[in-house]
Amino acid sequence: MGEIAGELARVKGAFAQPTLTLLHQRQAAVVITIFRAAFGRNNKPIPTARLHTQVEEHLAGIRLAGESEVPTGSGRDICQRWMRGQWLVRSLDETGNEVYSLTSHAQQALELVKNLARDRATLSEHRIATILGSVRRFNSEANPDRTSRVTILNAEIARLQAERDRLVDGAEMVGATEDYxxxxxxxxxxxxxxxxxxxxxxxxxxxxxxxxxxxxxxxxxxxxxxxxxxxxxxxxxxxxxxxxxxxxxxxxxxxxxxxxxxxxxxxxxxxxxxxxxxxxxxxxxxxxxxxxxxxxxxxxxxxxxxxxxxxxxxxxxxxxHDAARDRQLEQTLRQVESELMAWMATTGPRATHDVPLMPARAGVDHLRERFYDPADDVLPERIATADPDDAPEVSLTALMAQGGPRLNSLRERLEEALTSLRPVGSLGELFDQLEPSLRRPVEILGLLHLAADRDWGTEDVLDTFAAVRHDGSRRAFAVPRTPLPDPDRPAARPARSARSESETR
Incomplete structure (x- = not known):
């Protein structure tokens, strides 16, 4: 009974190891699958947030496949449980970021499952030859008898020399079989x-x-x-x-x-x-x-x-670790003890003295953060004077083409559109009727500025403004549609006339 009880204790100890607790649970297949998919064979560390997301995605795919025995909870909660089971470990990488990696217990479980998933090796000539070769090599390196070691080495040299001579003489090469x-x-x-x-x-x-x-x-x-x-x-x-x-x-x-x-x-x-x-x-x-x-x-x-x-x-x-600081602290404590003994010698047994728990804060109005640096007062290098003749020639027309919106011209066109017998529906339609010099992209901002001055609202639909740059290239802009007020409505005329009167004044 003693031997079987001891054997039972050893087996129970083995089953208590994290490797077998991982393989012995109901969700072992799912956990092993996630470990293999996430970490691969090299067990490269994975950032914590990324692994949380991967666990949730893998579990969703496993549920869609019809598996019912899956871990519950968020990816973070599941990884925390795996850490408590000693299957995952969290640490810091070289850059200071938190990463997860598999423990040796989890890798042992993956290795066991991987070996079982392969075709198991059976008794064969290769296995027996491997065992014989390993035992022979082990004996040649560990045998304490000098003569035995020399004999083993001579036999191996003779065997290799014979095989080499046979191949050099053109003998038939024996190929390895597929089973081997x-x-x-x-x-x-x-x-x-x-x-x-x-x-x-x-x-x-x-x-x-x-x-x-x-x-x-x-x-x-x-x-x-x-x-x-x-x-x-x-x-x-x-x-x-x-x-x-x-x-x-x-x-x-x-x-x-x-x-x-x-x-x-x-x-x-x-x-x-x-x-x-x-x-x-x-x-x-x-x-x-x-x-x-x-x-x-x-x-x-x-x-x-x-x-x-x-x-x-x-x-x-x-x-x-500062030894000098430790000595200073020891000296301070001894000084406090000395002062306490001196105070006790001149006071009664019931004397009290209020001692603050923490030292008072020092009041500093301003603490200098920077000190004078002579390099701050060095004058900058003198700017070299450019030659006016080297400046490129620029015409007035080119400068005006690159300037801001021509508000006066746009205001005149807008007033003409409001008083015209052929009314214009929106700013986009008015913009399309302008000459190319007034259809630059910046003129769109000018029209919107004038519309904002008149408190004109916009609609949810978009107008397309076909703009023409000063170099002749075209560009289309999508702008919320701004309808122009109907000149036939009486409410629109006083507002427009009041505006024009104020501008005239």
Whole structure:
């Protein structure tokens, strides 16, 4: 009973992990689908507002597809619940904006679903050969017996030399079968898909260390030097004593070696250009293999950025921590204590003294914000006198064509239209009857100005004013229709005559 009870406790502990709590809920399929659609395979951080909008749009599409088990609430509320479930984490990017990213638990769940969605690999020659090769290589690197290591290396050299000689002599090349290639690509994709979650674990470890450092600094229960020593020890242990740290160090060493990176690219290109790969790999798998180096670089950049944030926290504390200020505060408190003892020596036991809780504010009428700068009194450079002969020739007609509206001429045309036997319906019709010199775009403003002086109202419909610029080009303007008053109505005549009388005066 003891063994089975212990096994049950371990299984319950595994089910309590955020990875299995994500997969064990009723809405797991919907959540995984949204994570895959939003973050993709590289887990690139997404701004918080954008992810809120994307979640709402994806949920709307899933509801239209007929799915009933979907999360409820706004995109913000749903993301907050996912953060409490340890599937999303919110942080600041390099520019200081808030972004979301998947935790290592969520990436593990995505990796598991992705592996199950692929055709599962079965027992094959490729898998057995891979196991044998891995065990052989592991033994050659870890065997403590010098003679055994030399024997293994000699055997491998002899095998490779024989294969090389056979190919140089023109022997028949044995091609890989489609099953062999399928098994190899499946194992390769499985290894690559595990990289993002490994990098995320290292990133989360550094984030945890940063939170603990800040808590230790705020508590001030340990000296700052001891806190910094503890961080350096934990950072070193993270890189050497954990699986994720060793994987990070190995990937970092790989990317520092240009030859290894080039070899990796060449090998992947050769595999993707294999004649059989076109029938085996989908477009998504091909893109995943092609982006392997970029995937590793992005993961390293995020881990290094998180480690830089920890280092920046230490630097900020060391720089901002002022020992002299602490000594001044201690001296002030001691002086206050000394003055208090002196006051107690000359007063009774029931003496009181009113002490303000906060010091009084200093009254300053004006505080100088800027000081004298001699550069402000430097005279500007002398303006060079232009030669009048270099000025372009401009005629009076050209200047008048570029000037403002000719209100006198427009007023005369407007009065003629109001007293004409053939009345004009609106300002637009009057504008179309004018000569080209009075149909400039600026003349439209002049007519509207004259209409506003006469308190003429506008209608909801638009009039088209076909204007003619001084260079002969034409331009049409849409202006609310301003009807002209009917000259036959008696009410319109006194207003117009009064206006003309006032203008005459």
């Amino acid at each position: 290639m399928l098994e190899g690509f499946t194992e390769l994709l499985s290894l690559i898909s595990a990289l993002p979650s490994d990098f995320a674990r290292v990133e989360e470890r550094f984030a945890t260390i940063r939170g603990e450092i800040l808590a230790a600094f705020r508590a001030e229960d340990r000296p700052a030097g001891e806190v910094i020593d503890a961080y350096l020890a934990r950072a070193d242990a993270l890189m050497t004593a954990t699986h994720e740290g060793r994987a990070f160090e190995g990937a970092f060493a790989l990317l520092r070696d240009d030859a290894l990176v080039g070899q990796l690219r060449e090998d992947l290109t050769a595999l993707l250009e294999h004649p059989i790969s076109g029938r085996i790999l989908s477009d998504a798998d091909r893109a995943e293999l092609q982006g392997t180096v970029r995937l590793v670089r992005d993961g390293l950049d995020r881990v290094l950025a998180q480690r830089s944030r920890v280092t920046a926290t230490l630097k900020e504390y060391i720089v901002s």
